[in-house]
Amino acid sequence: MDETFRHIGKKKARVDALDIVTGKAKFLNDLKFPEMLHGAVLRSPHPHALIKDMDKTEAESLPGVRAVLTWKDVPDWRGGTPRYTRILDQKVRYVGDAVALIAAEDEEIAREATKRIRVEYEILPGVFDMDEAQKPDAPQLYEQFPGNVVTPGMPFFGPKSLREVVMGNVEKGFQDAEVISEGIFGYENIPNPIPLESPGAIALWEEPNHLTLWVSNQASYMDKITLFHVTNRTVNVRIIGGPCGGSFGSKFMSWQIQCYAALLSRATGKPLKLVLTKEEHLATFTLRPASRIHAKVGMKKDGTLTAIQGEWWIDTGYYSMTTQAQVAVGCGELQIMAQCSNWDLRTKIICTNRNASGIVRGFGGQELKCAFIPLLSLAMEKAEIDPLEFLKKNFVQPGGGYFWRDGIWYDYRGIDYRKVMEEGAERFGWREKWKGWLKPTAVNGPKRRGVGVGIHGNADIGEDASEAYVRLYPDATATIHSCVTEHGTGQITNYIRMVAEVLKIPMEWVSLTPADSMMTPYEFGPAGSRGTYAIGAAVIAAAEDAKKTLLELFAKKMSLQPQDLDTEDGFVFVKARPDKRLSWKAMSVDRTITGYGRFEPDYSLTNCMISFVEVEVDTETGKLILLRVVNATDVGRIIDPPGLENQLNGCLGSGGIDSAIFEEMVLDRKRGYLLNANLIDYKWRSFLELPVIKNVVLETPMPTHRFQAVGVGEIATSPGPSAILMAVSNAIGRWVHHYPLTPERILMALRGEEAQG
Amino acid sequence: MSNPYHCGYNLHSKTLHTASPGGGLKKTRQSKIRLHVNGKLHDLEVGDKPHQIKPSHTLAHTLRETLGLTGTKLSCDEGACGACTVLMDGKAVLSCMLLTVECHGKTILTIEGLRNPETGELDPIQKSFIEHTAFQCGFCTPGMIMSTKALLLKHPHPSEEQVKEGLSGNFCRCISHYHVLEAIRALTGEKGHS
Structure with missing residues (x-):
């Protein structure tokens, strides 16, 4: 049925647009409260050490200082999966680990106080590499993790939580293979998502155990749940979320900062703000996990995969809350792009003495595939297969399936994405530009051009649960109660759009509550491209439920049946006689109507994005220029045209395509320092270096959603990085496998030297 | 802590003009910084009290914390990211890289002042x-x-x-x-x- 819409798919101003362009939008650091104190953190200069002694008297006596907390002063709150990382510990495990927390009347005093705490360390040897960490005499980060290998078990995903892909018979698969490739490949440059707004929190502790936190995060309600567990279920947490100045996954989880603020508020009885400096943000907040595979693939000459075998190692840094979840999802996502009957892929998460890994767009799948596609490429070269044909052949299609994060097999019930892959290829001019493996598209003196392609699909578009209420008022307005905040995708406007569409009222009549966990139901938050399908479905269901109650109420008043009625522009009307209508005012002023909607997780669908890139390499200088990107995706139906375009353009930054070109955190692997923890030395793309981006979006209706749509925002960063390696390899006629492709690495490859890192 | 006189060469307030070059902190505390921000005149005292402008305060800090103009954002706080850009005498400056005491007599336009002050119409x-x-x-x-x-x-x-x-x-x-x-x-x- 072809429905006409008044809001869906229309270009509309975002509901927060006026606040954003006038500076009225209140981000976390813009909030102030009476008597508010400021927090700061004293951090370890050593990557691994025991705190033997501390003297905080001088800091405490500094005028304006209200509290100084060390590991001896705080309760045994723990995070990590499993939960072995204490909020403050006698042991420090990376350069930047928290040693003491200070509350003071202003930030300057708080930072000054950090310099007046005397700490005596017993310095321990550190370990900064996954191979080294597993050696028998390696320094041990935790007594609970012998050999520095994290104990598996992701309670959130259930007892069968995916940590390996084992099925079929890989031995037979390799016998059946016509080509085999094997090797060690990595994506270990730990790019940093760096949202512009630094992470922070404002806490107010009220005795005996009530904690209110103001946050600017990606998943406000989840902060409540995380903190509840971190505090050993002793603290009653209320979260109030506001606009989030960028996240890209990273601000889905900031339990440590929230706990620091909470503990300092508890110690002082005052509201307390703690916001990381940019240097702290880069050096101590979570990074993308580092990924390395030792693997082997078997393939037929026609591109059919016969076997995938290997180990996937993940360097999680000194701990991680979410790495096991990323491993589970990454294992699932590899299956989505590489359908194969025979698997033996094992995983191992390893701790080293650098800052922790956390969530970044691509959530495990990008990490695994950026290492895996170069391995697949070697096999494709041997089989002389065009990578586009390989991707079309092996991406999940109806009839296929995969084990998802909970360890359960899902039969795929989505659409066939080959059409959009072909459409993207056509718009890019793939067939004209592809000259074969290790063959440039064009050569102009020392400058050589090459093309590459990558793909990503994710079954998290329907992950986790969402709940919402929609409340109708007699003045024909509606309010959505949902614990979501705007982090850049424009989805707040889209939930309003969806509800307005269901109720057939102007968007201006619909509003959304603040993201206050006290007045909204459960919400996992916008992540994994789930905003459109999962959150959208809950909000739509709540609106439908409210509408149903409204029609039932009016049916009684009009002596008709609910199915005889519909509503538009604040009037309930008789479908057969639209002129016979009654205003919502007839609800009477003493009534509101509340609908409830819930989305149950559904892992049987995936989204898909394919990215084609064209690069130019100067073989004299090693300089790599990204000329052009074509992203192609099928979203079922476009809900928000400019919002979608913005999300797809996001493919470059936040640890996306540019993680193959110049983005990396440079870790001094002897001393454990991150050498470029500031926005001058951490390279980012400016306006002067923009490639041409074309986004190709198809709309094949997906019956799973009220408006036939599926989300795609999160995965925009994921197909690109491996496509860059492919394109550069083709341009220069030699394999390059290391991220990022700095001029130095490209020149080394041209000289035939093995690049390091 | 930097001495405001070191960057006070362009200050025009009477107090500072009459102060001797070797004048101490006492005189500085009495001095005022005059800023025209979004068409409004602000005479700000220099000093160490909470309501005063410390010589170490950046223009970004003063705009946000003293004048409550939080539309100007702080991110890197070291001149790398442009989030704190405001106009000073019509030119773009990074307000995190300027000390407020350097800005005496300057005309500042922030995001909050971009609307037409009379009609409220957006730029x-x-x-x-x-x-x-x-x-x-x-x-x-x-x-x-x-x-x-x-x-x-x-x-x-x-x-x-x-x-x-x-x-x-x-x-x-x-x-x-x-x-x-x-x-x-x-x-x-x-x-x-x-």
Whole structure:
């Protein structure tokens, strides 16, 4: 049925647009409260050490200082999966680990106080590499993790939580293979998502155990749940979320900062703000996990995969809350792009003495595939297969399936994405530009051009649960109660759009509550491209439920049946006689109507994005220029045209395509320092270096959603990085496998030297 | 702690003019910094008390914490990201890189002052940013808009390259660049390159 819409798919101003362009939008650091104190953190200069002694008297006596907390002063709150990382510990495990927390009347005093705490360390040897960490005499980060290998078990995903892909018979698969490739490949440059707004929190502790936190995060309600567990279920947490100045996954989880603020508020009885400096943000907040595979693939000459075998190692840094979840999802996502009957892929998460890994767009799948596609490429070269044909052949299609994060097999019930892959290829001019493996598209003196392609699909578009209420008022307005905040995708406007569409009222009549966990139901938050399908479905269901109650109420008043009625522009009307209508005012002023909607997780669908890139390499200088990107995706139906375009353009930054070109955190692997923890030395793309981006979006209706749509925002960063390696390899006629492709690495490859890192 | 006299060469307040070059902190405390911000005059005392301007305060800090103009954002706080861009005497400056005591007598325009003060009408740049959804999270947007304002004051009809150069100091991690360029093109009539 072809429905006409008044809001869906229309270009509309975002509901927060006026606040954003006038500076009225209140981000976390813009909030102030009476008597508010400021927090700061004293951090370890050593990557691994025991705190033997501390003297905080001088800091405490500094005028304006209200509290100084060390590991001896705080309760045994723990995070990590499993939960072995204490909020403050006698042991420090990376350069930047928290040693003491200070509350003071202003930030300057708080930072000054950090310099007046005397700490005596017993310095321990550190370990900064996954191979080294597993050696028998390696320094041990935790007594609970012998050999520095994290104990598996992701309670959130259930007892069968995916940590390996084992099925079929890989031995037979390799016998059946016509080509085999094997090797060690990595994506270990730990790019940093760096949202512009630094992470922070404002806490107010009220005795005996009530904690209110103001946050600017990606998943406000989840902060409540995380903190509840971190505090050993002793603290009653209320979260109030506001606009989030960028996240890209990273601000889905900031339990440590929230706990620091909470503990300092508890110690002082005052509201307390703690916001990381940019240097702290880069050096101590979570990074993308580092990924390395030792693997082997078997393939037929026609591109059919016969076997995938290997180990996937993940360097999680000194701990991680979410790495096991990323491993589970990454294992699932590899299956989505590489359908194969025979698997033996094992995983191992390893701790080293650098800052922790956390969530970044691509959530495990990008990490695994950026290492895996170069391995697949070697096999494709041997089989002389065009990578586009390989991707079309092996991406999940109806009839296929995969084990998802909970360890359960899902039969795929989505659409066939080959059409959009072909459409993207056509718009890019793939067939004209592809000259074969290790063959440039064009050569102009020392400058050589090459093309590459990558793909990503994710079954998290329907992950986790969402709940919402929609409340109708007699003045024909509606309010959505949902614990979501705007982090850049424009989805707040889209939930309003969806509800307005269901109720057939102007968007201006619909509003959304603040993201206050006290007045909204459960919400996992916008992540994994789930905003459109999962959150959208809950909000739509709540609106439908409210509408149903409204029609039932009016049916009684009009002596008709609910199915005889519909509503538009604040009037309930008789479908057969639209002129016979009654205003919502007839609800009477003493009534509101509340609908409830819930989305149950559904892992049987995936989204898909394919990215084609064209690069130019100067073989004299090693300089790599990204000329052009074509992203192609099928979203079922476009809900928000400019919002979608913005999300797809996001493919470059936040640890996306540019993680193959110049983005990396440079870790001094002897001393454990991150050498470029500031926005001058951490390279980012400016306006002067923009490639041409074309986004190709198809709309094949997906019956799973009220408006036939599926989300795609999160995965925009994921197909690109491996496509860059492919394109550069083709341009220069030699394999390059290391991220990022700095001029130095490209020149080394041209000289035939093995690049390091 | 830096002595305000070291950067006080352009201060015009009477107190400072009469102070001897070797004058101590006592005189400094009595001195005032005059700022014209968004058409409003502010005489701010220099000193160490909570309501006063410390010699170490940056213009960004004063705008945000003393004057409550939190539309100006702070991110890197070291002149790398452009989030704190404001106009000073019509030119784009990074307010995190200026000490407030250096800004005596200056005219500052922040994002809050961009609307027409009488009618409340939005600046055309603001309108165009809304029209083109030229933002995602919106944290960099005040800085982007102020850089654009400075650019268009200097070059009412900038070339594509001038626009990119003018905004090259503004960091955006969501990659709203393409929509920002469209928003500016729509204002200047410059045709985009595809």
